[in-house]
Amino acid sequence: MLLDKKSRTSIMYGVIICLSIAIIFCVIKIATRPAVVNEDTNYYLPVKEKVDMNEIELQVKEKEESQAKTVQIDVHNRARLIEDNVNIRSGPGTDYERLGSAYKGYDFKIISGEDSEWIKIEYDGKPAYVYSEYVEVVPMFLNDMGVYEEYVGLETTSKPADTSKSDESESEESSEESSEN
Numbered sequence: 226m227l228l229d230k231k232s233r234t235s236i237m238y239g240v241i242i243c244l245s246i247a248i249i250f251c252v253i254k255i256a257t258r259p260a261v262v263n264e265d266t267n268y269y270l271p272v273k274e275k276v277d278m279n280e281i282e283l284q285v286k287e288k289e290e291s292q293a294k295t296v297q298i299d300v301h302n303r304a305r306l307i308e309d310n311v312n313i314r315s316g317p318g319t320d321y322e323r324l325g326s327a328y329k330g331y332d333f334k335i336i337s338g339e340d341s342e343w344i345k346i347e348y349d350g351k352p353a354y355v356y357s358e359y360v361e362v363v364p365m366f367l368n369d370m371g372v373y374e375e376y377v378g379l380e381t382t383s384k385p386a387d388t389s390k391s392d393e394s395e396s397e398e399s400s401e402e403s404s405e406n
Contacts, residue, residue: 298366300376302339304346305332308359317343317354324353332365332373 228236309329315322317338325348327333333346333355339362343354364376 298376300364300366302335302362303332303365303373304335304344304355304360305363306330306355306359307361311355311359313346313348314343314354317341317345321354324348324351332363335362 306327306329310326311328312326313324315324333348336345336347336352338344338354338357342357344357344360344362346353346355365373366376368374
């Protein structure tokens with residue numbers, strides 16, 4: 226059976242449209258394919274962006290090491306009172322003026338004399354002395370809230386930081402302690 230002219234023309238236009246779509250698809254596929262590459266090239270990147278895998282591995286290792294580093298905490302020895310109503314004096318002896326008193330559990334910044342009979346502390350922002358028999362020396366650190374906490378380290382060989390550094394918050398803490406008496 227023969228088709229009329231109009232039907233043949235419609236079929237021909239359909240074939241031409243299908244071939245055009247196929248050609249466009251092939252051109253796009255060829256244009257977007259990766260270039261011919263060597264075996265050591267990463268197929269997921271364009272040829273212009275070659276990557277040195279050793280450099281990436283080194284960067285990853287450095288990042289892991291930096292994240293694994295321990296957090297540094299400034300630990301200071303502090304004088305914690307182990308008795309109630311301990312006299313705080315202006316000098317190292319009972320003959321010196323009594324500046325005030327403090328109670329068990331209070332802690333003060335040690336200025337010097339951790340191993341002597343009288344420990345020089347900071348009291349109300351000024352140097353003062355307390356009898357060492359009423360004190361335990363405790364390593365402490367300043368937490369995020371600005372309050373000293375006892376330091377319980379994992380390593381027994383760690384040394385406390387230098388206690389001669391001044392800290393404004395310690396002066397404030399000493400002021401608060403003296404106002405509570």
